[in-house]
Amino acid sequence: MKQLHINPVYKKELKTSVRSMKIALTLLAYNGLLALIGLVSFYGLFExxxxxxxxxxxxxxxxxxxxxxEFGLILFVIPAYTSSAISGERERQTLEILLTTSMKPSQIIRGKLFSSISTVLLLVFSSLPVLSLVFSIGGVSLGDLMKYVxxxxVTAVYAGSFGLLFSVIFKKTTVSTVFTYGILVVxxxxxxxxxxxxxxxxxxxYTAxxxxxxxxxxxxxxxxxxxxLFNPGVSIGAxxxxxxxxxxxxGEVIHALGTVPEFLTKHWFVISLIVQAVTAALLLTLAATLLNPLKRNEGKRAGKKEKRKIGG
Amino acid sequence: MVQIDRLCKSYGSFHALDGLNLSIEKGELFGFVGPNGAGKTTTMRIISGLLRADSGTVMVDGVDARRDTRRVKEKIGYMPDFFGVYDNLKALEYMEFFASIYGIEGREARRLCLELMDLVNLGDKADAYVDGLSRGMKQRLCLARSLVHNPELLILDEPASGLDPRARFEMKGILRNLSEMGKTIIVSSHILPELAEMCTTIGIIEHGKMVVSGTVDSIMAGVNRQNPLIIRVVGELDTAVRLLKESPLVANLSMAEQELYVSLQSSTASAFSGGIQTENLLQEEEEEAALLTALIQGGVRISSYTREKGNLESVFMQITEEQEAEE
Structure with missing residues (x-):
């Protein structure tokens, strides 16, 4: 029977991440914070x-x-996982070996992205018990929760694509992380x-x-x-x-700022998800292109580094 | 197996490769030697698809490395000079990760990886975490990793650098084994004697150009021929000096006590820029024989007729210095 071929980078990332303290601490902090907020909110409500x-x-x-x-926490967590994805490999000096295998740069990018999304999924699913407390009193349907998931x-892919792109562009993880958080703030x-x-x-x-x-x-x-439409905060608002x-x-808030067709404000949530998904796809394609050593433009900086490095 | 034709690569104004030509036959264990900055790593990175050449062609087993990178990568196993390993990954898992990249999964991958780990004497380290292995073990693991897809060509950039003498010895043994298994191997170093012991052929690179290539013996012979002939004469030197000065074969003559140091015209003319030519060597041997005959027929009594021999270090220095002088 033919074996299911899972992206090797994804498989390796999952294996190494579950063995690290990082994921355990993230889960603890994430769920702990959500549980605390839930506890305080429900206590206040019932009191x-x-x-x-x-x-x-x-x-x-x-x-x-x-x-x-939760959404804010995810936006906070995603850059931490993706902005070091490629620059971390470069810093560990493992990227070169990966690039000499028959693996395409796009496969490496996909593997890294999937592993980040898996982490987000783990966080989201582990927090569902806290979120599902709202079912106990009614008011929110399962469909609403699914839309949120x-x-x-989509936001994880969207924010992650910025993190991955910057981790390809910048050699240092610190710089890549700063830029990823920066773009999310922007x-x-x-x-x-x-x-x-x-x-x-x-x-x-006009007043003048x-x-x-x-x-x-x-x-x-x-x-x-x-x-x-590029703003994830407005998407969750919608x-x-x-x-x-x-x-x-x-719709009134949007129309107050600018006149746009009713269709846009009515379906803002879906349209913004499509826009963000398309943007993410473009960013990931760009990241894969830049990761290809033969397509990347060899700048002067790269030359200087090479001159220093070449043992021959 | 590898054909490199007029390969050029510049970093700004620095010419790392300046029209490099190189040909490596299948099954060769090729030693790529040169001082730091000569262009070894750049060449290896271009062959491995990590760097784009400015001009020139690289063919690996008939496949153009620039046009069909993916096919070339399947034929190559590459080990860089500096590399890292993953945290939280065991040695066998590290191997299986690379096996899965080439579509080898499950039991087959496990069997293959264990076999390769045995080959590099790491069979007992399968469950050890990679980041806990010694430098020598990591080098051997990386070598085993580069073999996971059974490549025809192995490119090893300074595989013995930073290793202790025992680990170097082990690494040499493994490379010899691989060569006997029919693998074509390119191994770089800036230490000629280190490679000369195990390589079938050597190429010396300097300033991005191949200065000389061939078997170790032919390179040594070529360099030794540039050293003067030492003729030890019994009795009076006058006749010998006169005969040598009259001979058109002699370029330079000097003496110390009973020894005459003679440089032949053909030896001084044959520089390394064109590589070692077998015809040149034969011609020089003919001239040496003719000179000896002329001296004996002229009544000179000779007790020894020899040539100063160089060692590999001096050969390397001589070749690279000649290049510097030419430039």
Missing amino acids: SARYSGMDHSMLLMIYAILVIM VLVL LGIGTVALLLVIYLLMDQY QSIHGGQYQNPDLGYGVCLL LLFGQFGSMGEF
């Missing part, structure tokens, strides 16, 4: 219910807090901040025009708001607004 009755909107709030916390997976906060700044500048401009006799008009960023039945309010 207040003793005096003023059960407020079901509070239950949804607890769900939102848990989900956002899909979001986490995507999460920078995109919103940029649009708000542009919005406020436009508002100032109206003072000088012109007609004031509301600032409209138009399709500029599509930049937020998911939660949808699950709470407040998609209209989410």
